[in-house]
Amino acid sequence: MSILVVAEHDNASLISGTLSTLAAAKIIGGDITVLVAGENAGSVVTEAQALEGVSKVLVADNAALADGLAENIGNLVSSIAGNYSHVLTPASNFGKNFMPRVAAKLDVMQVSDIVEVVSADTFVRPIYAGNALMTVKSNDTVKLITVRSTAFDAVEATGGSAAVEDLAFSDVFAGSSFISRDVTLSERPELGTAKIVVSGGRGVGSKENFAVIEGLAEKLNAAVGASRAAVDLGYAPNDCQVGQTGKVVAPEIYFAIAISGAIQHQAGMSESKIIVAINKDADAPIFNIADYGIVGDLFDVVPELMEVL
Amino acid sequence: MKVLVAVKRVVDYNVRIRVKSDGTGVDKDNVVMSMNPFDENSLEEAMQMKEADVASEVIAVSIGDEKSEDTLRSAFAMGADRAILIKTDVELEPLAIAKLLAKVVEQESPQVAILGKQAIDDDSNQTGQMLSAMLGWSQGTFASNAEHVDGAINLTRETDAGLETIKITLPAVITTDLRLNTPRLPKLPAIMKAKKKPIETHEADSFGIDLAPRLEVVSVAAPAERAAGIIVANAAELVEKLKEAEAL
Structure with a gap:
């Protein structure tokens, strides 16, 4: 079998989901090629060459590939996908954006968001926001797969010495162009990959009060998360949202503070190793899935916690 | 210009779904749909x-069984001018849905097709992107803002790191994210009128498209349940427990 992994990166470094996607590729087994499509992404290529288990790195360098526009990445991947038994990419905004285009062009039914590789043609994927797990077998000759990063442990970033090969790209789609990016800057770890996540919910009460959540996150070197309710009320920006309609996280410790634990939120965090819930309401559903709970007001408990940490 | 909107009838988002005991799927009998x-x-x-x-x-276009008429009536109540039902009793995969929608686009010649970023039952997040690729149209997924300017849309997208804005020329496929807008609540007279409006119905297998599923469903299972843990008295005890578990 020969597997193509389409790397996600920002032209400067690989995004960690790529390493988890490689882990899924290794379980499928076979010769692994990584595609780096971007512009002046030399440092990403160097990083990709060193990844464990990669035998070749394909490099497509073109201004039209710099910003991950789905039409162009889709055209590029479609042009070579037929050479592989499997094409994998992270089930991130990047992967979700272009992979179905490849599926349409190849007339293949994509398998989205896999959390387990059962065999080379059979995979497990969550449906209904993770409230059910569906095992599907793909009979397509090329299997197109997006991988849920939190479900696979990243491969080693070192140890490999893959060969590099250039890949030409000229099939630029004229109808779309990139204008601007508004990235939320944070000193703290990325929400999707942080070892500890501290999330606040509706009960935090206001945008100003959210500083309490941020303070605890800072103390623990954790990422900040939020429930959909907190985001909708404007307490926290949307890219902090954890849940079915936001990000799926699986840290070592997840602090759910003043979050009741709606099904939609649980879908985004129930795979966390340890869940800690702090809530005034002893009947909040979050306590049903938490490993450790404290019934109390966050404005009492969090400062206490800050002291003993 | 015409705008095509795809709508799907799904298990209501407030329903806690149950997996069928024989592992073939999710129980949809007597469940609230919306x-x-x-x-x-x-x-x-x-x-x-x-x-x-x-x-x-x-x-508005819906693809599904006869009951998808309800969903199209809701679309009428929100203000849709026309409704098309493509009838099928089998559950179709996104690839087949996108092919059928492409046929409707061919017949109706809209300039914009708007789809949800994903359906909350299957969670595939594929149909809009597939439709865009099949038609050769511009693609704007996960839209949180759309500004129309001279035959193009400045479309703001929600990404993992924040937001990005792209310019897509028409014709285009847009997939929507929740923060794009707040859907209106239909008023009672509109709901009443919607009941009487005609729905154009076509059989899915009349389009000459291979609708057979490509993926074989081996099984559907409920995820392992997380057991409830313990309530601790205070922050100090919590930290002690976390240290015992070697998490801190």
Whole structure:
């Protein structure tokens, strides 16, 4: 079998989901090629060459590939996908954006968001926001797969010495162009990959009060998360949202503070190793899935916690 | 210009679903069904385009069994001008759905097709992107803002790191995210009128498309349940427990 992994990166470094996607590729087994499509992404290529288990790195360098526009990445991947038994990419905004285009062009039914590789043609994927797990077998000759990063442990970033090969790209789609990016800057770890996540919910009460959540996150070197309710009320920006309609996280410790634990939120965090819930309401559903709970007001408990940490 | 909006009938988002004991799927008998929430955002966006004189006609399309008529009636109640039902009793995969929608686009010649970013039952997140690739149209997924300017849309997308803005020229496929707008609540007279409006119905297998599923469902299972843990008295005890578990 020969597997193509389409790397996600920002032209400067690989995004960690790529390493988890490689882990899924290794379980499928076979010769692994990584595609780096971007512009002046030399440092990403160097990083990709060193990844464990990669035998070749394909490099497509073109201004039209710099910003991950789905039409162009889709055209590029479609042009070579037929050479592989499997094409994998992270089930991130990047992967979700272009992979179905490849599926349409190849007339293949994509398998989205896999959390387990059962065999080379059979995979497990969550449906209904993770409230059910569906095992599907793909009979397509090329299997197109997006991988849920939190479900696979990243491969080693070192140890490999893959060969590099250039890949030409000229099939630029004229109808779309990139204008601007508004990235939320944070000193703290990325929400999707942080070892500890501290999330606040509706009960935090206001945008100003959210500083309490941020303070605890800072103390623990954790990422900040939020429930959909907190985001909708404007307490926290949307890219902090954890849940079915936001990000799926699986840290070592997840602090759910003043979050009741709606099904939609649980879908985004129930795979966390340890869940800690702090809530005034002893009947909040979050306590049903938490490993450790404290019934109390966050404005009492969090400062206490800050002291003993 | 015409705008096409795809709407899907799904298990209501407030329902806690149950996996069938024989592992073949999810129990949908006697369960509350409603329009996929993202599709409500799609319809709202189309209605706002019409109110801003960007669009002239809003056509809602649903693909599913006879009961999808309910979903199309909801679309009428929100303001859709016409409704098309493509009838099938089998559950179709996104690839087949996208092919059918492409046929409707061929017949109706809209300039914009709006779809939800995903349906909350299957969670595939594929149909809009597939439709865009099949038609060779511009693609704007996970939209949180859309500004129409001279035959193009400045579309703001929600990404993992924040937001990005792209310019897509028409014709285009847009997939909607929740923060794009707040769907309107239909008023009672509109709901009453919607009951009487005609729905154009076509059989899915009349389009000459291979609709057979490509993926074989081996099984559907409930996820392992997380057991409830313990309530600790205070922050100090919590930290002690976390240290015992070697998490801190």
